[in-house]
Amino acid sequence: MDLIRIILAILLPPLGVFLQVGIGLQFWINILLTLFGYIPGIIHAVWVIAKK
Numbered sequence: 001m002d003l004i005r006i007i008l009a010i011l012l013p014p015l016g017v018f019l020q021v022g023i024g025l026q027f028w029i030n031i032l033l034t035l036f037g038y039i040p041g042i043i044h045a046v047w048v049i050a051k052k
Contacts, residue, residue: 002049009045013038016045020052 009016017030026048034041 005049006046009049010042013041013045017048020049 005016005019008019013034014027014031017027021027026044030041030044030048033044
């Protein structure tokens with residue numbers, strides 16, 4: 001299941017974070033990072049998924 005979340009995090013970072021933690025602080029941080037740049041959003045999403 002984590003592999004699917006990581007693939008989704010690469011394609012659409014906020015979706016990967018949402019599937020891992022739901023709508024919370026990490027989700028909103030990821031949306032901000034994705035808006036500032038796609039790569040920071042991916043890095044954060046993969047970090048959140050790998051951390052849990």
